[in-house]
Amino acid sequence: MTLQKKIQRSVKKNLSFYLTGSILTAITVMLLVGAVTVSGSLYHCFDAYFAETKIEDAEFATLSEIPEDEMEQLKEQYDVTIEKQQYQDLSYQGTRLRLFAETGEMDLPTVTEGRKIEAEDEILLTYRYAKANGIAVGDTMELAGKTFRVCGLGMKPDYAIMLREFSDSIPDKDGFGIGILSKEAIKSLGAGMEYYSVRYGDKEKETAFRTEIYEKYGTVEYVERKANTRISLIYQEADDLVAEFSLYCPIILVVVIAVIAMVLARMVKREGKTIGTLLALGYRKKELVRHYMVYGMIPAFAGDIVGILLCIPFSRAFCSFYFGDAEYIDYVVKMPWKFIGIVLLIPIVVYGLVSDLVLRSVLKQEIVPLLKGMQKEKTPKLLNGSSAKLSLIYNIRSVVLNGFRSITLVVGIAIATLCIVLGGSFQDAYDNLLEEKVPYAMLGGQYEYGFTSYQTENPYGGNAVFDVSFGAAQDDSRFNLIGYEEENDLADLKTEDGKALNYGGYYMTSSAAKQYGIRAGDTFSFYNTVTMKESTVVISGIVKNDILSLILTSKENAAEILERPVDEYNVIISKEKLTIPAELLKKASSLDDYRDMVENLSTTAGIVLKLLKVLGMLIGVLIVTMISGMIAEESKRNISMLMVLGYRDREVQKFVLSSNHLLVPVGFVLGVPLGYLTAYSMILASAKSSGMVMSLPVKGTTLLASLLFIFVAYAFAMAVSGQKCRKVEMTESLKSMSE
Template identity: 30%
Template sequence: MKLNRRYTRNIRENLSFYIASTILTIVTLLLYFLFNIAGNAILDFSEDFYERNQVEDAHFTTYMAIPEEELAKLSDTYHVTTEAQRYINIETDGVTARVFSRTEKVDLYEVTQGKDAERDNEIVISEGYAVANAVSIGSRMKIGDKEYTVAGFMQRPDYLYMLESEEDAYKNVSTFYLCYMTGSAFEALGDTGCQYLVRYTGDSDITGFRKAVHEQYYMRSYSSAAENPRITMVEQQAQMFIVMAYVLLCILPLIAVVLISIIISRKVKSEQRMIGTLSALGYKKGQLMRHYAGFAVIPGLVGGVFTAIISAIAAQPLSEMGLQDYEPMHVAGHLNPLAALLGLLVPTALYVIAALLSVRRLLKKDTVLLLSGNADGGKKKLRRVLAGNKMSFRIKLAIRSLLGNPARSLVILLGVFLGFFIMLLGQGFFDSINRMGDTAAEAAGSFEHQYILNEMLTENPYGGDTMLVSAVEHDGGSKLSVIGTTDSNPYLEPKDADGNIISIENGYYITSLAQLTLGWQTGDTVTVYNPLSLEKKEIQIAGVIQNHVQKSIITSKRLAAELTGLDENSFNCIVSSGALSIPEAKIAQESQRSDITEQAKTMTAQMDFLLQMIIGLGIVICIAAVYVAVNMLVTESRSNISMLKVLGYRDKQINKIVLRTHHILLPIGILLAIPCTYAAAHAFFLMMVDYGVMLIDTYISPKSYILSILLTAGCYFGSLWLLRRKVKKVDMIESLKDNRE
């Protein structure tokens, strides 16, 4: 007898198992390939785009303008590349255009469609806004009181992640865009602001340069590329995608692999008579182990190859799925050969190991026991469970089935757990981010409008309440905002974790987000330094304010001035309940309370497709896992089903007796998945904090619970419905083939 002849017959007889196992492998590997392809595509594009367009290493502003010849001297003295860039924010019908002057050395822009602006009535605008708002080349757009023709679309390296303000939580392509026009058209716009762009080299004297600029021209702000989320978020999220890909490879496919491995081991055990016969015929242990390992290779190898082929063909659309947060970067997606190899080898290796261990375990048994099918002696004890109890036959059979086959019960439990977990987790992400808008707005304060000025004032002719806003850096290089205010500010009510209002007049208080990211505690003495003068200072943390949105130090104006080296009687921020008449040229940044909520809505809208995909994967995983497990149940219970038919039970009655034995596992799997979902979501949001995102509180709405439960139950009962035909096909003669008992 040639063992190889059994492959075709075994596959034909167990086709549903191989199909379901292969589908389960494919679905779980797809998430791994998706994140891996997207992450590598974004990383490759950003590195090349940054270098090609000379992305800044920092930008800064000063209270005194730096003459062009002096800027050139600073560049030569400290071996840096600097360039002045003028800009102006113009709001038209609720939409802000940030118009830049053209640069030649740093932060160049690249026309991605159409052509550059060549006439005074032409403009090029950021591509993300154009795509989101259906603006086409040749469209007419109004900026201020003038109308321009859109000549093309552009992208700029320091705005691939389109934040209107560096403090914003999410991109804005609905009410904000970048714009370039001809030099003469730009000059006609009137008063503009100015920022200075800088690139460093290995020979640059960075500290000396920063000190010289501050001493001579008084720096107002300094932002390094490493602290600029418009730049860092691109590479950080690409790296996060790659990390998530390997986490997913270790978790989701591994869980699916565990399911299939258990099933493979069960199928091997069900062939103990065949293994005993082959052993008695002289087949060696190694031959039998390799033979059954061949069956285990099929779902892993076919699933891995098929997924790799799909991913390689669909690499471009898969890579573009990771661009939801960015400008429409023209990435080139490709499947990393190493990733494809890992996706192929990891599941296959685990399936083979499961089969080898099962065969090895059986071959340790006595050949006589294998030939009689009694190698698993533990089942005999379970045949007498509840024997003297008067409960119904159906309940007894269900209990014996659950206790007598723990591995099979575990497969069904894991299938329900994994399907519900994935579906609820996807909706939990959506609900948490959607709720974040209101939470973040409340944490920031009760004001409706906030104006950051581009100069220090001592008198306030505009109304509202004033604050002193600046920044410091700590020894680790991370930047914190410093907010100097008063206890009487009606728009800010700092509270501790218990909800008690804190007086900030006589101490330095950090937000809970700062505590989480920096590890500072109440009473700690920490060293910070002024990012403008680079002067170091030590401060003692007086307490923690409950605020997961801002990484800040909140204190009085007096202490904020001492910390930042500014005048305690001056201010550069105004908050109010309504819009104020402040000249546009004096405003560095304007934000509204509603902006935060809109950002959250935009984020959830962008996530909608991803959510649907995750729910779809959860459905497929749940159906496949439950189908494979219950299919195993039916296969292993053929003689019992046959006997029930002999005793006169109808198919519907047998379905109730056999297929309903594991119903109790449905609610158990769902209940076990709920705390795991919260833990996984919280861990993910904590990981996002490391990438400069606020800490999002995990929230899952009742609607999401209901939908996930209904979908999981539907998958479970749908799998049972599909298996009714297998019960119907069992012949009554099956019970006469085996009279071992």
């Protein structure tokens, strides 16, 4: 009889261990592969799509139009492709429809249903907008007094995510859409908005091109592709998903590693006499290490197999969810087979190393001590002579004398609590963002109006300010510079230390300060994305605003940096709703828009947060069930003795398994701060990409709900574990003296 014949018996005997390790390993593989598959599929799909449709490198607007002949000269001189984009915003059946002229050199629209435009009275609509509003190919639409026939449904690549403004973060696929018309049809609708798209053949000439455009035509706005959220948000979501799940998966592996280490150590100690006998018969320790390593490797191989089977449907469902944020596009789920191979190796290598280290440590004993039995080193003398209840003494001894098992249970409950608290605390952070921070997002105002060009007169009311996007010199990220007048009726802003703002100083919002690592008194360098001119200022203080990345200064300072007259403005911030001609406005937003944005973010994130809570409960159930099963298996003799003495099934279960009652609270107490620390680290990472800094309030209701989740998981696991106690046959157990 070879050693390998023992493996099958061991699997049946320790089934809960193998199930727990295999399930958690499968979940790890499934989550990590799913995240990388979504990210890879997004990149693969949209990289190819943007290349095919010749996506723009940037877009810019100018004060004066670039004549056709001069545009040709610019193309040749700077090796660029420039194309004018024209559009109008119209209302259609309670929605907003943005009509564009058909392009021919870049941002080429694609067709999913129907065909491209062939006549002046035809229109191509974006797919999701049309489906949401019941519009089909062949239908007619009345727009600006003209009738258009829908010839096709498709997508405009520079609106890959349907955001009305660059500042939006959640697509409005039902209430906002794009319509593509012929250039003649757009002209017939009257004056609209114009801007230019550009693609660079030689990136080395970009700065010179941008400088000439500004000097000759008066650039008022320049937006690079990476700053265009309608394009870049796709990639940002992909990167954030991988970053999040790369954090969750090692946490789960920690639980499995602890379980494997505990089970193998106990297995070797329990089989000390057998091991001593095998060594005496000539087996080498290396052979025994390899044999017992198989037990630790079973969860790796079984988990890998189940994980692969689960990750394919999970990846498809996950891709469907994330591609749903973008406009409708045919995509292929790109399974990262090379990465999958690496992921499958991770449990095998990690569990193998842990098994090897544990076994080499435990098998340091010489043959004689092993033959005498390693189990006898521990004797239950703890609390001898104590007047405490027998059940309490028994459970305290069970906890102390089985330290490795107790530590494993505490680690498992701590990790389960971490996941549950992480989900709950993040939801609290979103609620806090909505209730405490969004009301101050507009510096005390309620409405914001952005003009298509700089204005000099303000007959509308509110506070006229400069509000212009700049690039941070350190990382090219974007923030806005606000130039305000000394006399204004906005909220009385103060710095974080309670001081009033000194007019003429430079003040940075807390969101920007955390993003760029700036404190009061530090210098900060930035550049004008239009003129490419760099400025360096000293930050006088930090203003509390965790929603927007801003620098606030006097209107005079802003005018000097912008090289514009001080009496101009391009944005009005108002506490009241104003009446401004729509043709003058580039955007009009309110505080409610920020609320909607945060609510939508919270709803989207809520799906992942709920998954975390479910994962936490699952870990709790598996760990408690496994540990309780081990206790029942190792306490057969005691269980049968209690049955002989007349204890009922419930009383036996309570007597034997109550040691868990002492450890679960310890695991919960440890898991709570770990959960908040993990959430805080994720909030800091999220702030760098989103610009919003969330606070992390500690709420009693969240802690109570987390405790309830753990209690429910524990109660369920104990109910399952009780079955194992009831299956013990007292006669056979009393005959067995192996424990």
